[in-house]
Amino acid sequence: MGSTATRSSGRRQRSATALAPVPPTRFDQRLKEILAHATDVFCQKGYEGASMRDLSRASGMSLAGLYYYFESKERLLFLIQKHTFSTIVRRLKARLEGVDDAEERVRIFILNHLEYFLANQQAMKVLSHEAEALKNGFASELAAIKREYYRICVGLLDDLKRERELQFSTRIAVLSLFGMMNWIYTWHNPRVDADAEAIAREMGDIFLQGVMTGGRGRGR
Amino acid sequence: MGSTATRSSGRRQRSATALAPVPPTRFDQRLKEILAHATDVFCQKGYEGASMRDLSRASGMSLAGLYYYFESKERLLFLIQKHTFSTIVRRLKARLEGVDDAEERVRIFILNHLEYFLANQQAMKVLSHEAEALKNGFASELAAIKREYYRICVGLLDDLKRERELQFSTRIAVLSLFGMMNWIYTWHNPRVDADAEAIAREMGDIFLQGVMTGGRGRGR
DNA sequence: ACTCTGTTCGAACGAACGTTCGAATTATTC
DNA sequence: GAATAATTCGAACGTTCGTTCGAACAGAGT
Structure with a gap:
C-alpha cells in the first residue's frame, strides 16, 4: 500500500522490447x-x-x-524539471538532424530554446530559477541532462569555430548565449515583445555576428 | 521602545544642510x-x-x-538589495564621467557591472535571484533603482546607435546584455574562469561586434 | 451482493516558521 | 556610582510547514 506512488515509472517498464507507445x-x-x-x-x-x-x-x-x-514535494519539482529539460533536448536533436551548415545549426539551437521557452514559460522559469533547489540524487540526475545540453551547444560552437577559423573562448560564448536566452523569463511580456522567431533572429544576429566578426586574436 | 529599529535612517537626517560625511x-x-x-x-x-x-x-x-x-525579514532583504544596487549605480556614474566615446562608455558599463558582480558575488546573486521576493512598498522602491539603471544602459546604446547609424532593437539588445552579465552567478568559478576584466572584454567583444556589425536592415 | 484494487480525503502529527515581550546586560552620561 | 539609554537575550506566542494514517469512496469483475 505504501509503495503505490512509485507505480508509474515501474509500470512503464513492462515489455522492454516492445516499441509501441x-x-x-x-x-x-x-x-x-x-x-x-x-x-x-x-x-x-x-x-x-x-x-x-x-x-x-x-x-x-x-x-x-x-x-x-x-512521495515528496522535492520529487514533484524534480519531475517537472526533468520532463521539461528532457523535452527540450529531445526536440533539439530532432531539429538538428539533417542540417549540416554550422551557422544554421547554431540558429536552430537558439530558435528551439526560445520557442520552447516562450511556449512553456512557466515550466522554463521553474527550470531556470529553481536550479539549485534539488538535493543529492535528484540534483545529480538533473545535472546530467543539463551537462548533455551544454555539451551539445559547445559542439555546435566548436564546429563553427573550426569551419570559419574563428578564435574565441567557447566557454564564455556558450554561457553568454545561455544567459541571453534564459534571462528572458525576467522580462518577456507577450503583449509588448515579439514572438519567439523574431527574438531568436535578433539574439542570433547579435550573438553570431559578435562571435564571427573580428576573426583571430581574441580569446583563447 | 518599539520604534528603536528605525533609528538609523532617522538619525542620518540630522542637519540636512551639512555635507560632511x-x-x-x-x-x-x-x-x-x-x-x-x-x-x-x-x-x-x-x-x-x-x-x-x-x-x-x-x-x-x-x-x-x-x-x-x-523590523522584519523582508526589510532585511530590502536593505541588502537597495545597498547593493545603489552602490553599483553610483560607481557607474562616477566612471562614466568625462568619457565621451559611445563604444567606450558601453564598455565601461559592462566592466563596472562585471567587476562589481564578481567582487560582490553573493550580494549580486541575492539581488538577481531574489528580484521577485519583495512586496508592495519594498518592491516599488527597488524597481525605481532598477529602472534608472536600465534607462542608463538604454541611453548608452541609443547614443551608440546614433553615432554609428546602426539599426537594432535597443530593448532586446539591453536585455540580452543584462542576461549575459547576470547569468554569470550561475556558472562563474574563480578557480577556472578569468577575472572580471578579461570576461568583460570577451563579453564586450561579443556584444558590441554583434550589435555594431551588419549595420542597417535588422531590428526596428 | 461481495470482493478487490485504485483513488481520495479529514484529521492529525511533530517540527519549524516569523515575530513579540519583558527582563537582563552592557555602555554612556552626569 | 547612580541614573539613563542602548543593546542583547530566553522564552514563548500563534501559525504554517511537509508528511502520515486509516477510513471512506468508486468502479470492475465474479
Missing part, C-alpha cells in the same frame, strides 16, 4: 494535470515559497490526495 | 555586519529557504536580538 493510464493522466498546476504555483511563488496546501488548492485535490501521486 | 555609529556598524552575514545565508539557501534562526546562527546574535536592527 504505452497508452497513458488514468494515473499518468492525473499526475500530468497535477504537474501542470504545480508548475503554475512554483512559477508564481517559487519552490520554497509554495506550500503543499497551495498546490492542493491549485489542483483541486486534497492535501493528502497529492501524496498518492508523488 | 556622518560618522558611522555603532548601530550602523553592527547592522552592516549583520547584513553581510545575512547576504551569505540568503545566497546559499535563498530568501524563502533561509530562516531567521539561520541568520541568527550565522551572525552570532540571538534570534530576538536581530529584531533590534530591522
Whole structure:
C-alpha cells in the first residue's frame, strides 16, 4: 500500500522490447494535470515559497490526495524539471538532424530554446530559477541532462569555430548565449515583445555576428 | 521602545544642510555586519529557504536580538538589495564621467557591472535571484533603482546607435546584455574562469561586434 | 451482493516558521 | 556610582510547514 506512488515509472517498464507507445493510464493522466498546476504555483511563488496546501488548492485535490501521486514535494519539482529539460533536448536533436551548415545549426539551437521557452514559460522559469533547489540524487540526475545540453551547444560552437577559423573562448560564448536566452523569463511580456522567431533572429544576429566578426586574436 | 529599529535612517537626517560625511555609529556598524552575514545565508539557501534562526546562527546574535536592527525579514532583504544596487549605480556614474566615446562608455558599463558582480558575488546573486521576493512598498522602491539603471544602459546604446547609424532593437539588445552579465552567478568559478576584466572584454567583444556589425536592415 | 484494487480525503502529527515581550546586560552620561 | 539609554537575550506566542494514517469512496469483475 505504501509503495503505490512509485507505480508509474515501474509500470512503464513492462515489455522492454516492445516499441509501441504505452497508452497513458488514468494515473499518468492525473499526475500530468497535477504537474501542470504545480508548475503554475512554483512559477508564481517559487519552490520554497509554495506550500503543499497551495498546490492542493491549485489542483483541486486534497492535501493528502497529492501524496498518492508523488512521495515528496522535492520529487514533484524534480519531475517537472526533468520532463521539461528532457523535452527540450529531445526536440533539439530532432531539429538538428539533417542540417549540416554550422551557422544554421547554431540558429536552430537558439530558435528551439526560445520557442520552447516562450511556449512553456512557466515550466522554463521553474527550470531556470529553481536550479539549485534539488538535493543529492535528484540534483545529480538533473545535472546530467543539463551537462548533455551544454555539451551539445559547445559542439555546435566548436564546429563553427573550426569551419570559419574563428578564435574565441567557447566557454564564455556558450554561457553568454545561455544567459541571453534564459534571462528572458525576467522580462518577456507577450503583449509588448515579439514572438519567439523574431527574438531568436535578433539574439542570433547579435550573438553570431559578435562571435564571427573580428576573426583571430581574441580569446583563447 | 518599539520604534528603536528605525533609528538609523532617522538619525542620518540630522542637519540636512551639512555635507560632511556622518560618522558611522555603532548601530550602523553592527547592522552592516549583520547584513553581510545575512547576504551569505540568503545566497546559499535563498530568501524563502533561509530562516531567521539561520541568520541568527550565522551572525552570532540571538534570534530576538536581530529584531533590534530591522523590523522584519523582508526589510532585511530590502536593505541588502537597495545597498547593493545603489552602490553599483553610483560607481557607474562616477566612471562614466568625462568619457565621451559611445563604444567606450558601453564598455565601461559592462566592466563596472562585471567587476562589481564578481567582487560582490553573493550580494549580486541575492539581488538577481531574489528580484521577485519583495512586496508592495519594498518592491516599488527597488524597481525605481532598477529602472534608472536600465534607462542608463538604454541611453548608452541609443547614443551608440546614433553615432554609428546602426539599426537594432535597443530593448532586446539591453536585455540580452543584462542576461549575459547576470547569468554569470550561475556558472562563474574563480578557480577556472578569468577575472572580471578579461570576461568583460570577451563579453564586450561579443556584444558590441554583434550589435555594431551588419549595420542597417535588422531590428526596428 | 461481495470482493478487490485504485483513488481520495479529514484529521492529525511533530517540527519549524516569523515575530513579540519583558527582563537582563552592557555602555554612556552626569 | 547612580541614573539613563542602548543593546542583547530566553522564552514563548500563534501559525504554517511537509508528511502520515486509516477510513471512506468508486468502479470492475465474479
